[in-house]
Amino acid sequence: MATSLGSNTYNRQNWEDADFPILCQTCLGENPYIRMTKEKYGKECKICARPFTVFRWCPGTRMRFKKTEVCQTCSKMKNVCQTCLLDLEYGLPIQVRDTGLAIKDDIPRSDVNKEYFTQNMERELANSDGTRPGGQVGKATSSSDMLLKLARTTPYYKRNRPHICSFWVKGECRRGEECPYRHEKPTDPDDPLADQNIKDRYYGINDPVADKLLKRASTMPRLDPPDDKSITTLYIGGLGETVTDGDLKGYFYQFGEIRTITIVQRQQCAFIQFATRQAAEMAAEKSFNKLIVNGQRLTVKWGRSQAARGKEGEGLTEMGTRLDPVPGLPGALPPPPPLDEEAPANYFNLDPSTSPAVMNLTLPPPPGLNPPPPGKLTTNIYSHSNTSPCMKR
Ligand SMILES: [Zn+2]
Ligand SMILES: [Zn+2]
Ligand SMILES: [Zn+2]
Missing domain, CATH: 3.30.70.330 (RRM (RNA recognition motif) domain)
Structure with missing residues (x-):
C-alpha cells in the first residue's frame, strides 16, 4: 500500500468501500436472512458528498425498498443508521440524542473544512477499536434520563411501509389493489422521515420531530410517592x-x-x-x-x-x-x-x-431487540437482486 486511506482527497482511495451496511433494526426489517444488493461507489453521500458503497434491500413483505443514504464515516461520526439517521442506541433523532447527552456538534458545514474534518475523523475511526462510536458521541460520558424515557426498545417496522399513493390522494389512482403504494390519507405528522431535510436532521438542527419529542419529554408524567409512609x-x-x-x-x-x-x-x-x-x-x-x-x-x-x-x-x-x-x-x-x-x-x-x-x-418481544453493532450484521449479501415479493420504487 503506497498511500494510506484518506491521505488524498482527490484519490479514489478516499472513497468508501464497505462490506456491510450500518443499520438500525427497523430499517433492516424482520427477516435476518435478507437479500441485499451492493453497489460500489453507487452514490454520493448526502452529507459529505463522497462516493460510497450503496446497499439496497427490501425490509419485508409489502414494504418499500430501502437504501443507505449516508456513508459509513458520516454514520459512525454520529452513531446513526445509514438509512434513517436515527441514533443506533436509542432510536431517536440526532437532535434529541445530542440534547440528552449534552453534546455539541463540531462538524463543519463548509465544503473544504468538512472534507478535512471527514478525513481526520476517518483516520481516528480507523485507529479506534470500533467498540465506541466516533466523534462527540463517543466522548459523551453522561447518560440521560430523558433518553431512556424516550428510547425505542422495539423495532417499528411500520416505518418501512410504502409511501402514500399521490394519485389516490387526488382520487386518480386507477391501479386499485395492484397499486404498490399506500391508499391512505396523508400524512403522518409523527413520521420522522416526512418532509425533512436530511442535512438538518444529520446536524441536529431545525428538526420538527425532535422539537416535538423534546417538548413531550418535558411534560411526561411523574410518579409521586404515596402519602402512606409505611409503603415500601x-x-x-x-x-x-x-x-x-x-x-x-x-x-x-x-x-x-x-x-x-x-x-x-x-x-x-x-x-x-x-x-x-x-x-x-x-x-x-x-x-x-x-x-x-x-x-x-x-x-x-x-x-x-x-x-x-x-x-x-x-x-x-x-x-x-x-x-x-x-x-x-x-x-x-x-x-x-x-x-x-x-x-x-x-x-x-x-x-x-x-x-x-x-x-x-402490546408488542410481542421479537428476538434481538437492540440495533446490531456495526460490522456484526447477520445479513446474506448477494450481488444480484432476485425476484422478491416487494415492490420497487
Ligand atoms: Zn459521508
Ligand atoms: Zn434505520
Ligand atoms: Zn395508487
Missing part, C-alpha cells in the same frame, strides 16, 4: 417471559436493601419490597418510565397501602380468582394498563394518553 413496595409490570427476579435484584439492589421480590407469573409482574422507604423512593424515581431490562420496558408503580387493600378484598385479582395470600405483599394488583391495539403512528413510544411502558406491553 414497588409494583413492576410488563416482565414478559424473560425478566427474572435475578434481573430485578441485579438492577434494584443499588437503591438499598431489598426485603423481598415476589414474581406473579400470571400477571407478568413483580412486587419489590424495600427495607426502607428511602430506598423505595429512590428506586421509584430512578426507574419510573425509564426502566428497560433485557430489552423489555417495564412499568413501575407504587404498591397499595393497607387501607386501600382492605377495601378491595384481600387475595382477589381483577379476574375474581382467589390467590393464596403471600405474606408481606400488597394484596390487590394495580388495574391492568389499558391495551391500545393499533396505536397511531407512534415512533418513539410517546402517546401522551398512555405511558411508554404501556405501549410496549
